[in-house]
Amino acid sequence: MSTLNNIYNTDFSGKAVCIENLTVNYGGETPAIEGVFLNVEDGDYLGIIGPNGGGKTTLLKAIIGLVSPASGKIEIYGKRPGKTGRLIGYVPQITVLDKSFPITVHEVVLTGRLTSAFTLFHKYTQNDREKADELLDRIGICNLKGRMISELSGGEFQKMLIARALAVKPRLLLLDEPTASVDVSSRDQIFSLLNELNKSMTILLVTHDLSAVSSHVKTLACLNRRLVYHGGAELNEEVVRALYGCPIDLIAHGVPHRVLKEHEESE
Amino acid sequence: MLLSIFQCQFVYNALIASIFASIVCGIIGVIIVEKKLVMMSGGIAHTSYGGVGLGYLLGFEPIIGAFFISVLASLGICYIKRKGGTRSDVVIGLFWSLGMALGILFIALMPGYPPDLSSYLFGSILSVTRTDLYLMAVLTLIVVLVITLLFDYWKSYMFDDEFAAIIGIKTAFIEYLLFILIAMSVVVLIRVVGIILVLALFTAPTAIAGLLAKNLKSRMVYSVIIGSFFCLAGLWISYVFNIASGATIVILSAIGYLAIYIAISIKPHTKRKQSYL
Numbered sequence: 001m002s003t004l005n006n007i008y009n010t011d012f013s014g015k016a017v018c019i020e021n022l023t024v025n026y027g028g029e030t031p032a033i034e035g036v037f038l039n040v041e042d043g044d045y046l047g048i049i050g051p052n053g054g055g056k057t058t059l060l061k062a063i064i065g066l067v068s069p070a071s072g073k074i075e076i077y078g079k080r081p082g083k084t085g086r087l088i089g090y091v092p093q094i095t096v097l098d099k100s101f102p103i104t105v106h107e108v109v110l111t112g113r114l115t116s117a118f119t120l121f122h123k124y125t126q127n128d129r130e131k132a133d134e135l136l137d138r139i140g141i142c143n144l145k146g147r148m149i150s151e152l153s154g155g156e157f158q159k160m161l162i163a164r165a166l167a168v169k170p171r172l173l174l175l176d177e178p179t180a181s182v183d184v185s186s187r188d189q190i191f192s193l194l195n196e197l198n199k200s201m202t203i204l205l206v207t208h209d210l211s212a213v214s215s216h217v218k219t220l221a222c223l224n225r226r227l228v229y230h231g232g233a234e235l236n237e238e239v240v241r242a243l244y245g246c247p248i249d250l251i252a253h254g255v256p257h258r259v260l261k262e263h264e265e266s267e
Numbered sequence: 268m269l270l271s272i273f274q275c276q277f278v279y280n281a282l283i284a285s286i287f288a289s290i291v292c293g294i295i296g297v298i299i300v301e302k303k304l305v306m307m308s309g310g311i312a313h314t315s316y317g318g319v320g321l322g323y324l325l326g327f328e329p330i331i332g333a334f335f336i337s338v339l340a341s342l343g344i345c346y347i348k349r350k351g352g353t354r355s356d357v358v359i360g361l362f363w364s365l366g367m368a369l370g371i372l373f374i375a376l377m378p379g380y381p382p383d384l385s386s387y388l389f390g391s392i393l394s395v396t397r398t399d400l401y402l403m404a405v406l407t408l409i410v411v412l413v414i415t416l417l418f419d420y421w422k423s424y425m426f427d428d429e430f431a432a433i434i435g436i437k438t439a440f441i442e443y444l445l446f447i448l449i450a451m452s453v454v455v456l457i458r459v460v461g462i463i464l465v466l467a468l469f470t471a472p473t474a475i476a477g478l479l480a481k482n483l484k485s486r487m488v489y490s491v492i493i494g495s496f497f498c499l500a501g502l503w504i505s506y507v508f509n510i511a512s513g514a515t516i517v518i519l520s521a522i523g524y525l526a527i528y529i530a531i532s533i534k535p536h537t538k539r540k541q542s543y544l
Binding site: 064065066084085086088090092096097098101102103104107108111112114115116118120121122123124148164168 | 301415416417419420422423425426427429430432434435436437477480481482483486
């Protein structure tokens with residue numbers, strides 16, 4: 001806990017995300033995350049890493065308002081989760097979506113332009129279509145706009161989801177494992193795109209890809225049920241040990257090397 | 268011979284009923300299959316049997332009872348689904364059998380001779396009355412209207428309801444609406460294929476359309492056309508051979524699906540195949 005920054009800083013102004021003593025349970029009493037304090041500054045580029053089942057996705061879903069916390073407080077630009085309107089752009093894990101759904105790339109991006117009030121016989125305007133084209137162009141998959149999503153590669157699918165999130169015009173972009181099922185060149189393209197986007201929006205990224213975070217993000221948070229580290233983007237042995245409690249391949253700045261010695265898993 | 272069939276009022280009613288049933292199945296079936304709500308729809312359909320029994324017991328039109336009970340069941344099941352939790356399938360199983368049990372109990376409590384219930388369980392399209400047709404027409408119209416009025420929202424909800432919720436679309440409203448539409452569709456289908464066979468008509472035409480159609484709208488349209496074909500062909504076969512119409516329609520749908528599935532599997536270089544297998 002001593003590694004936490006800003007624990008007692010309750011000044012919510014200028015904060016993209018403010019989380020105080022957050023506990024979220026799985027269905028029953030088992031906490032997925034527990035006692036998390038986290039402040040994300042406006043304009044930050046935060047990477048959240050941690051082992052599988054460490055609560056990363058749960059934390060994202062709590063911020064978005066898809067799961068409700070057992071206790072604690074979350075504010076996004078001063079608003080409660082679920083009441084954030086179009087402040088948040090969300091890029092879910094690819095695996096949760098049905099790739100056989102009959103929809104084109106362009107149509108998926110257009111869904112990001114839907115507004116909350118129901119319009120009967122809703123039709124996307126010319127402006128909506130142009131915006132979607134513009135985003136696909138920016139992401140670099142404009143040539144695929146008429147494709148069915150079933151015909152996309154992992155990287156193309158991921159880029160499409162980013163374009164859809166950007167169609168919302170968010171201030172805060174949340175990404176869940178954006179490089180999980182993506183080839184290396186798409187991964188690099190996605191990270192350089194995120195660097196570019198970070199100039200105009202706050203980014204919060206959940207990943208198990210350690211090389212990605214240490215070389216791209218500005219700040220780092222490590223989550224294994226509890227938040228065990230939050231600070232600069234440099235990983236060190238102590239942090240990784242606290243996080244995983246077991247050996248791991250630590251890859252820094254794109255140069256793979258094993259930092260920690262093999263040792264028995266300890267609880 | 269064929270002309271003389273059309274001159275009978277009951278055959279004419281049956282044809283119209285088949286068309287209504289195919290329309291609601293085609294549209295709602297696509298959503299049910301895509302959102303993996305087939306079993307929940309089965310739960311709603313079977314619970315409606317309680318309403319049929321209640322109608323007989325209290326002396327009102329059983330199909331109206333089925334309508335109210337299935338709407339109630341759909342709201343209950345939607346609530347359980349939204350609450351999540353690992354026990355939702357258990358609760359739906361209970362709904363399923365409780366509805367049927369209540370139906371049996373109500374009919375046992377009813378004075379006089381018990382009515383013939385097999386027409387509700389297995390459908391009896393040739394005994395569709397004018398009142399049934401009016402009710403089916405209204406429900407079909409509501410289903411078609413609700414889906415077309417909000418089509419872009421349905422598409423967004425079906426592809427990724429979490430994302431839709433985040434950008435502020437009222438997905439809870441959409442979901443409850445969907446469940447009410449499922450209940451309405453069930454009521455339309457009860458007279459045609461019956462409570463027990465409803466699931467076949469929700470799934471078979473939709474699954475075939477899924478193998479053939481490219482986009483969502485055409486998937487729904489194909490599904491309506493395929494459903495109409497099965498209903499009309501099944502009706503004709505049952506008329507000619509004098510066998511149960513609901514069962515014939517269902518068997519025909521299942522055979523149709525298997526045949527097309529096998530045909531597509533044999534042709535390994537079809538583009539559609541990649542996304543479905």
